[in-house]
Amino acid sequence: MFSEERRKRIIDYLMKHNRATVKELAEILNVSTVTLRSDLNYLESEGLVQRTHGGATLIESRPDFPSMTSFSVREKTNQAEKQAIGRVAADMVNTGQCIILDASSTCLEMARVLVTQQKRLTILTNGIMTAMELRENPQFTVILIGGILRMGSVGLEGNLGTHILNELNVDIMFTSARGFVYHDGLTDFNVYEVELKKAMAASAQKLVALLDHSKLGRISIASFAAPEDIDTIITDSGAAEEDILKLRELGIEVIVA
Structure with missing residues (x-):
């Protein structure tokens, strides 16, 4: 079992039980207590658990536990900023392109703009709500990337449907x-969806990240x-201006919506 999956399972267990001992978790995950302590130290350094x-x-005040924050709540968080970002992102898309949108609330806002535009597009997504939004435009070919749908989620996970990514030439992935x-780039909580996002990003010629200001400097698993x-x-x-300057120093184009 990879460290990322172990840490996800530790968080899942703590979400259900709130607390656990090193011995208890080591037995559940079938690893040594040394390995388990290393995982807990990592999670503590990320502000996810308290030793x-x-x-x-579990540190329950964290705002980025998906099971504690439903999609409908996240959709309304910084919604004006997400809408502005979505409008700019939609204007980057040209007719005839093949693009990917992930299952995020920000990409959903982008989809709500795209669906009003007269563009002929092929759009792949793992977002159920995003696909439902996009299907209203007859000029769009909407492809839902298959996977596992978990309770409380609006996005498909896993690599079951990634073969379609090898069949198409994707111009841009929006995520x-x-x-x-x-030091880590784009991070997310759900390790199962992360595997799919890696495959989607690798298939695209260009990667565009839609990040409201609250995402900059925040880390996940x-x-x-x-x-x-x-x-x-x-x-x-x-x-923050210093964040924008540092991103540009890394060679990343930054657009402020």
């Missing part, structure tokens, strides 16, 4: 993330795109 004597507890940090893999970041006017 206790002999174990750990959001739980956060962006300079698993990385799916390094800074050098990102061509453009679209953010909002709330982004």
Whole structure:
């Protein structure tokens, strides 16, 4: 079992039980207590858990636990900023292109703009709500990337449907993330969706990240795109100038919506 999957399972367990001992988690995951302590130290360094004597507890104040924050709530968080970002992103798309939109709330806002435009597009997505939105435009060919649908999720996960990515020439992937940090790039909480996002990003000629200002400097468990893999970041006017300058120093085009 890879470390990212172990850490996801630790968080899943703590979400259900709130606290656990090192011995308890080591037995569940069938790893040594040394390995388990290393995982807990990592999760603590990311602000996801708090170490206790002999174990750990969940930090419930974190705003980026998807099971604690439903999609409908996340959709309304910084919604004006996401709408502005979505409008700019939609204007980057030219008729005749093949693009990917992930299942994020920001890409859903982009889809709501795209569906009003007269463009002939092929659009792949793992987002159920995004696909439902896009299907209203008769000029769009909408392809839903298959995968596993988990309780409480609006996005398909896993690699079951990634074969379609090898059959098409994708011009641009538009994606959001739980956060962006300079050493890890785009990070997300769900390691299963991260695997799909990696495949989607690898299939596209260009990667555009849609990140409202709250995402910059935030980190989550698993990385799916390094800074050098990102061509453009679209953010909002709330982004700190120093963050924008540093992103540009990394060679990333930054557009402020």
